Amino acid sequence: MTLKKHVILGLSLAMLAFSCSNDDDNTNLPIASGAYEDGILITNEGNFNQGNGSVSFVSNDFSISEPTIFSTVNGKLLGDTVQSITFHEDLAYIIVNNSQKIEVVNRYTFESVATINSGLNNPRYMTILLGKGYVTNWGDGNDPDDDFVAVINLQSNDVITTVAVGEGPERIVSNGTAAYVAHKGGYGQNNIVTVIDANASVLKTITVGDIPNSMVFDALGQLYVLAEGKPAWTNDETAGELSVINPTSNTVTSSLAFAKDQHPAHLAYGNAMYFYMNGSVYKFDTGIKSVPSTPEFTGVNFNYMTINEGVLYGVDAGNYTANGTLKTFDLSTNTSKNSVEVGIIPSGIYFN
Amino acid sequence: MKRLFYIFLVFVIGNSTIAQAQLDSIQQLDEVVLSDNKLKLYAKGHKITVLTDSVLQKNNGTLTDVLRYNSNLYFNENGYGMVSSVSFRGTNASQTAVVWNGININSQLNGQVDFNTFNTFNYDAVEIRSGGGSVQYGSGAIGGSVHLSNALTFNTHTDHTIRMGYGSFDTKRANYRLSTGEDQWSLNLGVGYVDSENDYKYLGSSQRNLNGQFNNLSFNLNAGYFIDKKNVLKLYHQSYIGDRNFSGTRVAPSKSRYEDTNYRSMLEWGMFQNDFTSKLKVVHLFEAFKYFENKDADRYSFGNVASFIGNHTLNYKLNSAIEVRSVLEFSKYSADGDSFGNPSRDAFSTTGLWRHQLSEVFNYGVNIRKEFTSGFSSPVVFSADAEYRINRSYAIKINGSKNYRVPSFNDLYWNPGGNLELVPELSYQVDLGHEFSSRFMDVKFNTYYIKTKDMIQWVPDHTGLFRPQNVSKVRNYGAELELILKYHLNGHQFNLNSGYSYTVSENAETDQQLIYVPFHKASVNLSYGYKAMELFYQHLINGEVAIIGGQLQGYNVGNLGLSYHYTMFDNLATILQFNINNIYNSPYENVALRPMPNRNYQLQLTLKF
Numbered sequence: 001m002t003l004k005k006h007v008i009l010g011l012s013l014a015m016l017a018f019s020c021s022n023d024d025d026n027t028n029l030p031i032a033s034g035a036y037e038d039g040i041l042i043t044n045e046g047n048f049n050q051g052n053g054s055v056s057f058v059s060n061d062f063s064i065s066e067p068t069i070f071s072t073v074n075g076k077l078l079g080d081t082v083q084s085i086t087f088h089e090d091l092a093y094i095i096v097n098n099s100q101k102i103e104v105v106n107r108y109t110f111e112s113v114a115t116i117n118s119g120l121n122n123p124r125y126m127t128i129l130l131g132k133g134y135v136t137n138w139g140d141g142n143d144p145d146d147d148f149v150a151v152i153n154l155q156s157n158d159v160i161t162t163v164a165v166g167e168g169p170e171r172i173v174s175n176g177t178a179a180y181v182a183h184k185g186g187y188g189q190n191n192i193v194t195v196i197d198a199n200a201s202v203l204k205t206i207t208v209g210d211i212p213n214s215m216v217f218d219a220l221g222q223l224y225v226l227a228e229g230k231p232a233w234t235n236d237e238t239a240g241e242l243s244v245i246n247p248t249s250n251t252v253t254s255s256l257a258f259a260k261d262q263h264p265a266h267l268a269y270g271n272a273m274y275f276y277m278n279g280s281v282y283k284f285d286t287g288i289k290s291v292p293s294t295p296e297f298t299g300v301n302f303n304y305m306t307i308n309e310g311v312l313y314g315v316d317a318g319n320y321t322a323n324g325t326l327k328t329f330d331l332s333t334n335t336s337k338n339s340v341e342v343g344i345i346p347s348g349i350y351f352n
Numbered sequence: 353m354k355r356l357f358y359i360f361l362v363f364v365i366g367n368s369t370i371a372q373a374q375l376d377s378i379q380q381l382d383e384v385v386l387s388d389n390k391l392k393l394y395a396k397g398h399k400i401t402v403l404t405d406s407v408l409q410k411n412n413g414t415l416t417d418v419l420r421y422n423s424n425l426y427f428n429e430n431g432y433g434m435v436s437s438v439s440f441r442g443t444n445a446s447q448t449a450v451v452w453n454g455i456n457i458n459s460q461l462n463g464q465v466d467f468n469t470f471n472t473f474n475y476d477a478v479e480i481r482s483g484g485g486s487v488q489y490g491s492g493a494i495g496g497s498v499h500l501s502n503a504l505t506f507n508t509h510t511d512h513t514i515r516m517g518y519g520s521f522d523t524k525r526a527n528y529r530l531s532t533g534e535d536q537w538s539l540n541l542g543v544g545y546v547d548s549e550n551d552y553k554y555l556g557s558s559q560r561n562l563n564g565q566f567n568n569l570s571f572n573l574n575a576g577y578f579i580d581k582k583n584v585l586k587l588y589h590q591s592y593i594g595d596r597n598f599s600g601t602r603v604a605p606s607k608s609r610y611e612d613t614n615y616r617s618m619l620e621w622g623m624f625q626n627d628f629t630s631k632l633k634v635v636h637l638f639e640a641f642k643y644f645e646n647k648d649a650d651r652y653s654f655g656n657v658a659s660f661i662g663n664h665t666l667n668y669k670l671n672s673a674i675e676v677r678s679v680l681e682f683s684k685y686s687a688d689g690d691s692f693g694n695p696s697r698d699a700f701s702t703t704g705l706w707r708h709q710l711s712e713v714f715n716y717g718v719n720i721r722k723e724f725t726s727g728f729s730s731p732v733v734f735s736a737d738a739e740y741r742i743n744r745s746y747a748i749k750i751n752g753s754k755n756y757r758v759p760s761f762n763d764l765y766w767n768p769g770g771n772l773e774l775v776p777e778l779s780y781q782v783d784l785g786h787e788f789s790s791r792f793m794d795v796k797f798n799t800y801y802i803k804t805k806d807m808i809q810w811v812p813d814h815t816g817l818f819r820p821q822n823v824s825k826v827r828n829y830g831a832e833l834e835l836i837l838k839y840h841l842n843g844h845q846f847n848l849n850s851g852y853s854y855t856v857s858e859n860a861e862t863d864q865q866l867i868y869v870p871f872h873k874a875s876v877n878l879s880y881g882y883k884a885m886e887l888f889y890q891h892l893i894n895g896e897v898a899i900i901g902g903q904l905q906g907y908n909v910g911n912l913g914l915s916y917h918y919t920m921f922d923n924l925a926t927i928l929q930f931n932i933n934n935i936y937n938s939p940y941e942n943v944a945l946r947p948m949p950n951r952n953y954q955l956q957l958t959l960k961f
Contacts, residue, residue, distance in 0.1 A: 080604035233768035
C-alpha cells in the first residue's frame with residue numbers, strides 16, 4: 001500500500017511541477033488608466049461564442065491606445081459579441097448581444113454601474129427618447145415573429161415595456177420626438193423602418209430599400225436611410241437604395257436607386273453625406289439626384305465608418321480572427337491620417 | 353453522495369464469495385478477431401494502439417473520455433457531453449477518419465465525427481492507427497484514424513453483461529450486452545442508455561452548467577452465419593439517437609437544443625476459396641440533425657445525409673510471403689437540409705494493397721488508391737510502410753503516405769458561402785517509430801512530419817461574407833512516447849500505461865502554432881490490483897493552447913477509481929466500480945469559457961452471466 005501511495009504521489013508531484021513550469025511567462029497585461037474622457041471608444045464584437053468581445057480606447061491624438069478597457073477596469077470579461085454603445089448623460093450602455101445583456105458603465109472611467117440582463121433577447125442597438133432607453137431585439141434569430149423593442153427605465157435599469165415590431169430590428173435613432181428603427185431583417189432580409197413614439201407605440205411602418213443598414217439625420221432633420229439591397233447569394237439580388245424620410249409626415253420624400261450589383265453601407269454625415277461601397281468611400285451632397293460614380297478614396301475595407309469634425313474614422317476587421325485596425329482620413333484632403341490596432345472584429349466607433 | 357456510498361456499502365458487505373483470478377481474465381488483452389482485419393495486416397509499419405475492454409470500462413463510456421486518457425489524441429469538448437472534436441497529431445477535426453467496422457463514417461456534412469456519440473461499451477475494441485491512411489480509409493485519414501470494431505465469435509456460448517451506473521449530476525447509465533452463438537452462427541447485441549442533468553458547478557464562480565442536459569441511446573446488433581464452410585454472411589448495425597441541450601459559455605447563456613441520429617448498417621458476404629478471400633459489402637449510413645435555437649420553441653434547422661456504399665475486396669495470398677488485395681468501392685451520398693438544399697455526390701475508388709514478408713525480420717507494403725468524385729477531382733494517393741525487426745524485443749516501423757480530405761457538403765453547398773470551386777486538401781506525411789517490448793515494459797517512440805496544403809478555411813471575402821477557400825498551408829511535426837510497465841509479484845499487479853506527446857502544428861506562412869493544439873499533452877494510467885480489488889489512477893496534463901486573441905491555460909486533471917470483483921452466485925460475476933473524477937477539483941476548460949465538471953462521483957455495477 002505505502003509503495004503504491006508513494007508512486008502515485010511522486011508521479012503526480014512530478015507532473016504538477018512539470019506543468020507549472022510553463023505558467024510564469026505572463027504576457028504584459030494592460031494597465032487601466034481609467035481616464036477615457038478625451039478619446040474614441042471602439043466596440044470589438046469578437047467571435048461569436050468565443051467571449052472575446054471588448055471595448056478599446058484610443059486617445060484623440062492616437063498617442064495612447066488601451067485594449068479591453070472594460071475587463072481591465074472591472075476585472076471581468078465584457079462578454080460575447082459586443083454589439084454597440086449608447087451614451088446617456090455620464091453613462092455608457094454597452095449592448096452585449098450574445099451575452100443577452102447591457103453593461104452600464106461610467107463613460108469616462110468605465111467603472112461598472114449596473115448590468116441589465118433580463119427582458120432582452122438578442123439585443124442590438126439602443127437610442128434614448130425622452131429619458132428612456134429603446135433597445136432593438138431580434139428575439140430568437142430563427143423566429144421572424146418575436147422581434148421587439150425593449151423600453152428601459154434608465155433609473156431602475158429595468159425593461160418596463162416592449163414594442164412588437166417586424167423582423168430584424170437593427171439600428172435605432174431618435175430625433176427627440178420619435179425613434180426610428182431600421183429593419184435589416186436579422187437572419188432574413190427586411191425593408192422597413194418602424195417609427196415608435198415616446199409612448200412606446202408604433203406610429204407607422206415605412207417601406208424603404210432592402211436591408212436598411214444605416215440612418216442619419218441631416219442638418220435639417222431629414223432622415224436618410226441607406227439600404228444595401230439583397231446580396232447575390234439570396235438568388236434574388238436587389239439594388240441598394242437611399243431613402244429620405246420626412247419626420248413630420250413620416251413618408252419617403254425622395255429616394256435614389258443604386259445599380260443592381262451595388263451594395264452600399266455605413267452612411268455617415270459630416271459636411272456632406274458619405275457611404276462605403278466595395279472598398280471605396282463616396283461622397284454626395286444632400287438633395288443629390290444620382291449616385292456618385294467617383295469615390296473620394298479607395299483601397300479600404302471598412303466594417304463600419306463614421307465622421308467626426310472633418311475626419312472619417314473607419315474600422316477594418318482584417319481576417320476576423322486577429323486584431324482589427326482603426327484608420328482615419330482627413331476629409332479636406334482625402335488623405336490617410338492615423339492607424340491603430342484595436343480588438344477582434346471592430347464594428348463601432350464612439351466619441352467620448 | 354451519501355446515497356452512492358450507501359449503495360457501495362450494501363454491495364461490499366452483501367457479498368460472500370470473493371472470486372479468484374477474475375482480474376486476470378479482465379486485464380489480459382484478449383486477442384479478439386475483429387471485423388476490420390486489414391487494419392493490422394496491411395499496416396505493419398504503423399503504430400497501432402489497441403484499447404480493449406479493461407481500458408474501456410475505466411472511463412464512463414464515451415469515446416472522448418476513453419481516448420483523452422489513453423491516447424495521444426487531444427479533444428475539444430464544448431462542455432462535458434457536448435460536441436467533441438478530435439485533434440490527431442495537431443491536425444484538425446476533419447483530418448481524422450473514424451472507421452466503424454472497416455467503413456469510414458466521418459460526417460458528410462462537416463467532415464468530422466462527434467466523439468461523444470459513441471458508447472464504447474458496445475464495442476469489443478477501439479484501435480488507434482497513427483499516420484496517414486487515406487489509401488485504405490479514404491478522405492480525412494490525415495493525422496490518423498480511430499477504429500471501432502465488433503467481433504463475432506463462432507462457438508457455442510451465451511454471455512450476458514449488464515452494467516448500471518449512477519453518479520453526480522444525476523447521471524444514469526444502463527447497458528446490456530448479449531453475445532451468443534454456435535459453430536455456425538454468432539450474434540451480439542448491445543444497448544446503452546445515458547441520461548444526465550449535467551448541471552455541474554463552474555468552479556470559482558456562482559454559475560452552473562445550466563443548459564447541458566443530455567441523453568442518448570445506442571443500439572448495436574451484429575450477426576454472422578456460415579452458409580457453408582466457404583461462405584459467411586455478416587450483418588453489422590449501429591443506431592445512435594441523441595438529445596442534448598447545448599451548454600452556453602461563461603459569458604453567453606444558451607437555450608439551444610440539438611437532436612442527432614445516426615443509423616449505420618452493413619451486410620457482408622465473405623467467401624473463402626483456397627488462397628482467395630472475397631468480401632462483398634453493402635452499406636447504408638444515415639446521419640441527421642435538428643438544431644433548436646430555443647429548446648422551448650418548435651422552430652429548428654435540419655440537415656441529413658444518406659450514404660449507400662458498395663464495396664468489394666479481394667484478398668489473394670500469392671505465396672507464403674506475399675499477399676495482395678484489391679478494393680473497389682462505389683458510394684452515393686445524398687443530402688437534404690435547410691442551409692444547403694439537396695445536393696448529391698457520387699464517388700468511385702479503386703485501391704491496390706501489397707504486403708511482402710521479405711525475410712523473417714523485414715516486411716513492407718505498398719498501397720495505391722485512385723478515387724473519382726463527381727464535382728471535383730481527387731488525387732491519386734499512395735502509401736508505403738515497412739517493419740524491420742532488429743531482435744525479438746525491438747522493431748523499427750516506418751511509413752510514408754500521401755493523403756487527402758475532400759470538401760464537405762457544408763464547404764461546397766452551404767448557403768451563403770458554399771464554394772463549388774474547392775479542391776481536396778492534400779497532405780504528405782512520414783512517420784518513424786521504434787517499438788520495444790519485454791515482459792515488463794513496452795515502449796513506443798514515434799516522430800512524424802506532416803505537410804498539408806490547400807487547407808479549406810472559411811475566410812471573409814471582400815463583402816465580409818465568409819466562404820471556404822483552399823488557402824492555408826500547415827506543417828505538423830512532433831514526437832510521441834508511449835510507455836507501458838507491467839509488474840506482477842505474488843498476486844500484486846502493477847500496471848502503468850502512459851503517453852506523452854509534443855506537437856507542433858503551425859501555419860506554414862506565419863510559423864504560428866494553430867489554435868487549440870497544445871505543444872504538450874501527457875496522460876498516465878496507474879493501476880494496482882490485488883486479489884479482487886483494483887485501484888487505478890488517471891492523470892492528464894494538457895498544456896496551454898493558443899486561442900483566437902489569446903491563450904487558454906493548461907490544466908491537470910486526475911481521476912481515481914476502485915473496482916471490486918466478486919461472485920454472488922455461480923456463474924454470476926460482478927464488478928463494482930467507484931470513480932472519483934477530477935479528484936483535485938481543478939477548474940479547467942478545454943474550449944475557452946466552457947468549464948468542465950468539478951469533482952464528481954460515479955458508481956458502476958457490472959454483472960456477467
